Amino acid sequence: MNRIKKVFTLIHIVLWVLFSLLVALQLSQDDIHWLTLTVGFILTCLYVFYSHFFLLTRYLGKRKREAYFFRLAGIMLTGPLPFLMLHPKTLDAWPIFLQLYAMTLVSIVPIFTFLSWLARVTENLVLNTIRKEQLEKQAVEAELYYLKSQINPHFLFNTLNNIHTLVYKQAPAAPEAVMRLSSLMRYMIYESNAPTVPLSREMNYLQDYVSLQQLRYKKSPVVDLQIEGDTDSCHIAPLLFIHLMENAYKHSPARLEPGDIKVRVEIKENTLTFHIQNPKGRNEGNKLEEPGGIGLPNVRKRLSLLYPDQHHLEIISTGEKFTVTLKIHNLDSQVHEREAHLLYN
Numbered sequence: 001m002n003r004i005k006k007v008f009t010l011i012h013i014v015l016w017v018l019f020s021l022l023v024a025l026q027l028s029q030d031d032i033h034w035l036t037l038t039v040g041f042i043l044t045c046l047y048v049f050y051s052h053f054f055l056l057t058r059y060l061g062k063r064k065r066e067a068y069f070f071r072l073a074g075i076m077l078t079g080p081l082p083f084l085m086l087h088p089k090t091l092d093a094w095p096i097f098l099q100l101y102a103m104t105l106v107s108i109v110p111i112f113t114f115l116s117w118l119a120r121v122t123e124n125l126v127l128n129t130i131r132k133e134q135l136e137k138q139a140v141e142a143e144l145y146y147l148k149s150q151i152n153p154h155f156l157f158n159t160l161n162n163i164h165t166l167v168y169k170q171a172p173a174a175p176e177a178v179m180r181l182s183s184l185m186r187y188m189i190y191e192s193n194a195p196t197v198p199l200s201r202e203m204n205y206l207q208d209y210v211s212l213q214q215l216r217y218k219k220s221p222v223v224d225l226q227i228e229g230d231t232d233s234c235h236i237a238p239l240l241f242i243h244l245m246e247n248a249y250k251h252s253p254a255r256l257e258p259g260d261i262k263v264r265v266e267i268k269e270n271t272l273t274f275h276i277q278n279p280k281g282r283n284e285g286n287k288l289e290e291p292g293g294i295g296l297p298n299v300r301k302r303l304s305l306l307y308p309d310q311h312h313l314e315i316i317s318t319g320e321k322f323t324v325t326l327k328i329h330n331l332d333s334q335v336h337e338r339e340a341h342l343l344y345n
Helices: 002-027 034-059 065-078 081-086 094-168 174-189 199-214 242-250 295-306 333-344
Strands: 223-228 261-268 271-279 311-317 321-328
Touching: 002 034, 002 094, 034 065, 034 081, 034 094, 065 094, 081 094, 094 174, 094 199, 174 199, 199 223, 199 242, 199 261, 242 261, 242 271, 242 295, 242 321, 295 311
Parallel strands: 223 261
Antiparallel strands: 261 271, 271 321, 311 321
């Protein structure tokens, strides 16, 4: 906001300098007293313009019309004085003074009164628009923070249940599970605070999660995860895929065969495609989201806030399979939007 105000100040200075040079150039061709006339004329313009400009700053939008018009009348009546005091002919005769006063009062003063009003209204419009955008951005960031904060207890609740089972059975894999959970929580608490993270880091997070879940199964890996493309150059909002992975486990049969859950991640032509498919469990009552569930609704909401008009989420449920396909387009535009936002600060 301060930067925008400095830009407006610079615009004022440049325009007044150019206007002064134009007036001086015009008067220098017709009058030997051009310098004195130029100074007097510019002082009158400055006095009327900025007196009304700051008057509007105080009264614009407030119901104090009587005080505003009283002060405005004072500005307009005294506006011609700087010009007349420096005009060489006004000292010769009173009629000439009154004639020049009336001419200045009906020509110069109304014009710069209007221009000051126009400048004040324009600046207010621009500043209010920027303030509104900043407030909307803060509201979006607050909502995103709330949505992200929902992930931690939800994920922790599910994972601790799994570790509890391993500990209860005195499984040798329990210490390893605790270490993997520590690694996951470190990413969720520290690294995921950034607006975006390298896709490679997000994929490592998912792979750690899959490895932790795999401790529940004695067979070969039940998740077939394949990644295509340069994941280091691609950046994505953190913790965006974890709920999709959780749903795949939660709504699959209790006994999974190797490769039953298929995950495909592809980066191609600035588009990220995340595809996950899992078999359905036999329990008819196991709906997509449990009462109070925050999985897919959370994902939908975050996508609408982070990637408006840039994503496509497709969910297909058949008799035996459940498939989710997420495509995010134009990932680089998020960087450009953040750079443009710096102009407002």
